[in-house]
Amino acid sequence: MSQRPIKILVIRLSALGDVAMTVPVIISIKSQYPNAEITVVSKPWVKPIFDKIGVNFVGPEIRKGRKGIVDFLRFFRKLNNLEKWDVVIDLHNVIFSKLLKILFRLTGTPFVVIDKGRQEKKELTEYPKKEFKQLPSTFERYANTFKRAGFPINIEFDTIFPREEQLTEQILTITGLKQGKWIGIAPFAQHKGKIYPPEKMEEVVKHFSLQASTKIILFGGGASEQKLLSEWETKYPNTISMAGKIKLGQELLVMNLLDVMVSMDSANMHLASLCATPVVSVWGATHPYAGFYGWKQPQENIVQLSLDCRPCSVYGNKECMWGDYRCMNNITPSQIIEKIDNIIK
Template sequence: MISKPAKILVIRLSALGDVAMTIPVIHSIAKQHPNVEITFISKPWVKPLFENTGVRFIGADIRKGRKGVIDFFRFFSMLRKMEKWDVVIDLHDVIFSKFLRKLFRLYQVPVVKINKGRQEKKELTQYPKKEFKQLATTFERYVDTLKRAGLPISVEFDTIFPTQTELTPDIVDLLGNKNAKWIGIAPFAQHKGKVYPPEKMEEVVQHFNQKDGVKIILFGGGKAEEAALKVWETKYDNAISVAGKIRLGQELLVMDYLDVMVSMDSANMHLASLTATPVVSIWGATHPYAGFYGWKQPVDNIIQLDLSCRPCSVYGNKECMWGDYRCMNDIKPETIIRKIEEIIYSQE
């Protein structure tokens, strides 16, 4: 074990959900090791996640191609001159972070990298002979990496908003003040194997649009998702899309006001979890056993089907072996509606 470091450099570039999963751990380091100075490297646009963490954030804005090589070496040179690092902690283990590790080693800086459990995850998803069991969560893998770096912690985290923050005027202009049940719906994910069929999710939207005292807030990102949500926003009087209208930090604040978030196995599940908002998560090709479930979310809020082919993928990026994505298509909208109602009306 490396002796307790005073200045640590932590690397986790993407994806947004995985970066969000570092937050409970980072909060715990700052709380339990107050003499340790933490610098975190990630994509520039995720910076709002690290506000109020006591962590110095550095955005790695590296271009692609030949110019990216120049950017990379300039970036490393900046990091090396910035501090005399006691240890570099790689929570990503991709090409970018591997090269950084090699360079830091050349300058005698200790380096510790995450064990992603790739073989275990392969065995979890292989068909027909699966090793079907709960694997270590990503949170646990982060904690293990920190322990090996000389920073043992117990993760103690509830929410990034320990006291309720007032909605900003621009959010109030968009959504109004909260005087109804707010249901968040984030119907998209990066890969098809993680997306509930839009026409079925629209049935959920349609159901709650007819309810009094309910507002539906739609979340998404990118032009295609914005356009799709705009159609629902136009079609349903009680639905409002925030896609492309507010920034990440503002989205987190809106999520803090939600009564429930409906999400795929995607970043929005993790973002809402950071605000301690209940999440109804819908799982298809992937499975919570791979270790990517939302922080402190009750397992009763998981919606999934018990199929022998599940999970077929860790990330949902493989084609369905049957061609029909039955793991998602066979989930009934009524199942999602019942779970939402169970959550929002039990709070009364």
């Protein structure tokens, strides 16, 4: 007689990098608890990630203002009627999920919340008296939350592409068939403290664009990012911008074929890591010690400077105390080029 499926609801709304970091843990749960059925609550546009790993997905559509209250209650009712949940696991711990916790607990549903380690992260970023040490990774924090819910695991994950997958016709019209080396460059991040100066990253693009056997593939999001990457695409040979041309699921297919990805401390580092693509990650105001480094990425691929003021924040959203963002501006393009060469040589 087969066991009744265990119904697990997992909440992680944003940011994209943090959402991507749930994947190794969720896949490990699926593998080590075959009778577990997992449903993820996150922003609707990240659904392709979870479609790829075969878990259920629900995306809330919540309007702003008073109508949002109605939407929220309707969404909770939808979740509550969807399954009889054995446990709800909150990997985000924000107002949205805290309100869900209140409602689920009123129905008697077990609800387990992540410990984000806020105090130790604060101590890591305090200046001048830092507790400068490696903190548990976000993967470990996610796994510990599942453990407290009764699901201890060993995180075992390699790639979301265990089998070779072909590029779609839409992608091929942009990239062409792969020949030679493909270098991905994702030069942006949400906050200034995590962005390498574009004029310096342009030197990296220029350097590799002159190699006939190498193709540069640029990744970005918003309108201003698309504009700059389009300029680079026009200016340099063997350079293609994917910004605004394909969606998330298709981007993953391209990242899977890259020989290396150059990324800030941003979502693209984590997306490429899910594809087992080597990442040269560039760090400024933030630091890998905070626990947000890409899955299975070697430490030797990190580009960063040793400064007493680093890290000054966990998310890179604080103004530079010196006013010059020396943590990023003093990194030379040649340092990044050397890391790339070490991987693709």
